[in-house]
Each structure stands twice: as structure tokens, then as C-alpha cells.
Amino acid sequence: MRTTQRITIEQIQTAADLLIAGKLVAFPTETVYGLGADALNPHAVKRIFEAKGRPSDNPLIAHIASHEQLRQLAIEVSPLAKLLIERFWPGPLTLVMDKDPDLPDDLTAGLDTVAVRMPEDPIALDLIRRVGRPIVAPSANRSGRPSATTWESVLIDLDGRIDGVLCGPPTRIGLESTVVDTTTDEPVILRHGAITQEMIQRVWPSGRSSSTHLGLGPIPGSNGPAASEVQVDFARRSPGTRHRHYQPKARVVLFDSIDQLGELPLAVGILAIASKSDLHAIESDLSGKYPGAKLCVCSSFDDYAGRLFEFFRECDLENVPTIYCQRVELSGLGRAIMDRLDRAAG
Ligand code: AMP
Ligand code: MG
Numbered sequence: 001m002r003t004t005q006r007i008t009i010e011q012i013q014t015a016a017d018l019l020i021a022g023k024l025v026a027f028p029t030e031t032v033y034g035l036g037a038d039a040l041n042p043h044a045v046k047r048i049f050e051a052k053g054r055p056s057d058n059p060l061i062a063h064i065a066s067h068e069q070l071r072q073l074a075i076e077v078s079p080l081a082k083l084l085i086e087r088f089w090p091g092p093l094t095l096v097m098d099k100d101p102d103l104p105d106d107l108t109a110g111l112d113t114v115a116v117r118m119p120e121d122p123i124a125l126d127l128i129r130r131v132g133r134p135i136v137a138p139s140a141n142r143s144g145r146p147s148a149t150t151w152e153s154v155l156i157d158l159d160g161r162i163d164g165v166l167c168g169p170p171t172r173i174g175l176e177s178t179v180v181d182t183t184t185d186e187p188v189i190l191r192h193g194a195i196t197q198e199m200i201q202r203v204w205p206s207g208r209s210s211s212t213h214l215g216l217g218p219i220p221g222s223n224g225p226a227a228s229e230v231q232v233d234f235a236r237r238s239p240g241t242r243h244r245h246y247q248p249k250a251r252v253v254l255f256d257s258i259d260q261l262g263e264l265p266l267a268v269g270i271l272a273i274a275s276k277s278d279l280h281a282i283e284s285d286l287s288g289k290y291p292g293a294k295l296c297v298c299s300s301f302d303d304y305a306g307r308l309f310e311f312f313r314e315c316d317l318e319n320v321p322t323i324y325c326q327r328v329e330l331s332g333l334g335r336a337i338m339d340r341l342d343r344a345a346g
Contacts, residue, residue, distance in 0.1 A: 004155065005164040009123060015166045016130035024051055026140035026154045028168035030121040031092045031177050031193065032147035032309070033154050034063065034137025035162060040072065042104035045136060049106065051161045054143040057239050059109035060136040061094050061177070062116050065128035073114050073134055075100050080204065081182035087203050090120035092177040093195040107136060109239060117177055123168050139176055140165075144244040146309040146344070149174050153313050174306035175336050192336035194305070245343045248312035251322045252345040258282065261324060266292030269315040269323035271308065273298045294320055301333040308340060 007015045007025070015025045015036075022044040025036050035052065037044035039062040049056055062073050067085075070077065074097040077085070081095050099114035108114050116134075119125060128135050139147040140154045140162075148154040151167040158165075178193030178200075186206045189197055250269065255261060258272060270290065274282040276299045283297045296311045298304040308325075315323050325341050328334040 002160060002163060004159050004162055006151075007164050007166045009166065009168055012123070012127060012166065013130060015164055016127055018164050019127070019131045019135060020133075023163035024048060025164040025166060026148075026151070026158065026162060027124060027127050027137070027166040028121060028151070028171055029063070029119040029124040029137065030172045031119075031175060032149050032171050032173075033140040033151065033165075034124070034135075035140040035154075035158070036063075036127070036135045036137045038131065039063075039107055039134040039136045040104070042106060045104050045106045048136060048138060051158060052138060052141070052143045054138065055243055056106065057109050058143075058243060059111055059115060059239065060107050060138050061179075062107065062114060062134040063124065063128055063137045064116060064118050064134050065125045066118075069128075069134050070116060073100055073103065073116055074098060078182050080185070080187060083203060084180065084182065084187065084200070085118075088195050088199075089118040090125065091118070091195060092120075092173055092193050093117065094177045094179045094191075096179065096181040096183060096190065098183055111239070113181075113183055115179060121172075123166065127166065144247055146246050146248055146312040147176060148313075149306070149309050153310065156313070170310075172306070173302075174309060175333075175340060178336070192339050194333060194336065196332045197335060198332060244346070246309070246312075246340045247344050247346060248323065249316045250312070250320050252312075252341070253322060253324050254327050254341055254345050255324055256327050258286065258326070261290075264290055264293070264324070265322070266290075267294075267318075267320055268292075269294045269296070269311065269320045271296045271298070271304075271311055271323060271325040273300075273304055273326050273328055275299070294318065301328060301337060304328065304337055305333055308337065312344070 018025050022041050037048050076098045094115050094117040096113045096115050141148050142157040149171045151165050154165050173194045178195040179191035181188040270293050328337050
């Protein structure tokens, strides 16, 4: 058991020094808190897997603060990757590219590709610049658990297992980055996030998703491979998706509309969505019907994404046995929300 140092933003150089020395430090990004380590130090990279209890076949994302750092990681940046970089970096978009063969094997879980992102969060960028090397930063939670969107949540999972946490503000987006494979002729979305499929298709109209949420395949009207082929290909391309993910201790049950909820036990969690104009009416309706419930009624997809994991964690702290979560429409950020909800519900 090591002591995990609480580091204030004013002490950011301490966090950088620890990372340079091969230590593990969690830090805020715009998506969720990341567990940082020097991406080019094989020993530090190995320790990330141990601290998180992360399966060794789940590769990490390298975070960079400059375009020069990309050259230390990727052997080739395809025209597709260049376009996405121009349009969306810095930001919550991770690109999978052909890797430099000298990279530590653990970083890429033995794949011949590497996942890279340039975050836009000023604290994350400042930290990576001070370290002067790419930083791997998987979500700063024990493997399988909901991601941490506050430094306090990082400590609930990792206190005593990592060397430091940079105590910044809660994260802005609350869900992990979009992951896009750019090693083929068209972008394939391996994980949905705040850079949405619609945003990518505006830049590259034939872009498609491999997620279960789009009928597993090409977008309507395109001539892509059959669904089953895409599914097999997807598991190979995105190993992380094979594992248990985002799960609170509570059982997660999904529902479509509040009218379907019916009778519930007293102590449950309810995560729902309403339009801004209906918000107060729905809140008072739910608290009248379910007086013992822990409620979280969100007013938009952004709000839902931002509060989802923290609500799971609050329910766990109060030992709520079941959390009922309202499904959202599969458009825009809704795809990322539904991906996390489906996996949380197992
Ligand atoms: P996390 O860092 O916990 O947010 O997870 C990183 C995600 O990126 C996982 O879903 C990984 O499977 C995915 N990923 C990382 N590297 C690669 C890669 N080279 N090819 C495909 N997916 C990757
Ligand atoms: Mg994760």
C-alpha cells in the first residue's frame, strides 16, 4: 500500500515530476479523470494495468499535447486521420493509427496499432507539456467500475494504489472519448463519445459505426459488410469492448418511459430525462410516487452524460440495490449514453 499524494493545481509541477519518474498520477481531462503514466516507460505502463486490475489485452490511449509527439507513436498518419485531427483536435476524439514498432508492447496490448488523443482540457495539456512525453491515461477507476469524473471518486477506487491525484474540477463531458479506427479507407467508430457519429459523418460522409447500436454495421444506404462480419471484425479491432465495463455495485435496469416504472421497492435509484419545461413536474411526480428513491432527472443529453457515472457512484455509497435508468434516443450523444447504459446493465 503506497500513499497517494493529493496534489493541488498550483502544484502541477509535482505531478509532472512524479510522471517523469515513472510514477502513476491521476489527472482531469474534459472526458473523465485519466490515470497517467509515461507512455514510453514500459515499467510505468505495466503498473497501470496492476493498479486498475485491467485485463492485459485491453490497450491504452496515449495522450499528447503537440503534433510532434504524434511522431513518437504512429508510423503513419493517414489522410483520413489528418482530416479528423484538423477538425477535432484538441478534443474528445481518440484515433487508432498504425504504431511505431518500438512502442512498449503493453501499451498496445500486442496490436500493431496505437490509440492517440490530444485532450483540450487546459490542465491535462499543461501536465503533458511539462512531462514532455506522451502520457497513457485510461479512465482512473478500478477496471469494470464506472469511470471517475471527480478526484474524490478516483480516490474511492485507487487510494493507496497510485502515487498521486491532481485535484482539479469535475470533468466537463463525463463520458470517455470517441474512439475511431483510421487505419482503413473510412472511419469506423469503435466507441461512441462526445464527438458524435453525425459530426464525423459531416467531415467524412461514409463514416460508420461498429457499435451494437447501429444495427452493427454500415449506415443505411451504404454497401458495407454484413452485420455478423462487422461484429467479428469489431471484437478484434477494439479489444476493450469485450470486457465488463461501467458497472456500479447496484443492479442496473433500463426503462423507456416513466409511466412504465410501476411499483418499485422503497430504496432504488432513478435516473431519468425530461425536457427543461417538464423537469420540475417530473421531479415532483417521481418524488411523490417513490418517496424513498434517490432521484436524478436530467434536462438534456449533455446533462445525462455529465451526471451518469457520479449518480452510479452515489447510489453505491448508499448501498442502493437497483438503479433504474431511462433509455435515450440513439442520436448524437445519445449513442454514447446508451452504449454505457447497456454495458452497465450487463
Ligand atoms: P480507457 O482508456 O479505459 O478509456 O479505454 C481505452 C479504449 O480504447 C478501450 O476501449 C480500448 O479497447 C481502445 N483502444 C486502445 N487502443 C486501441 C487500439 N490500438 N485499437 C483499438 N482500440 C483501442
Ligand atoms: Mg475505462
